[in-house]
Amino acid sequence: MRVSPVATALCLSLLPAAAGIAADSAAARGGPVVAAAQAAPIPADAAAKHAKRTACLKDAKSKKLVGADKTAFIKRCVEAP
Numbered sequence: 348m349r350v351s352p353v354a355t356a357l358c359l360s361l362l363p364a365a366a367g368i369a370a371d372s373a374a375a376r377g378g379p380v381v382a383a384a385q386a387a388p389i390p391a392d393a394a395a396k397h398a399k400r401t402a403c404l405k406d407a408k409s410k411k412l413v414g415a416d417k418t419a420f421i422k423r424c425v426e427a428p
Contacts, residue, residue: 396425399424399425400421400425402424403420403421403424403425404421406420406424407420407421407424
């Protein structure tokens, strides 16, 4: 099936207009465009917790833990000082 160059050009020329309309309507209702601009930075404490949990997950994987054993290990590991 061949696509007409005129149809292709018409569709491509409408893309910027469609994107602008979508962004305007999302901004008008306080949608994701506004929410993304107002996103708060991640606190250092949250980053440290994430790093610790990631290390615990890697440790559980190296010990080949699965299921309830893995869940319990990660919970103990994260709560450890």
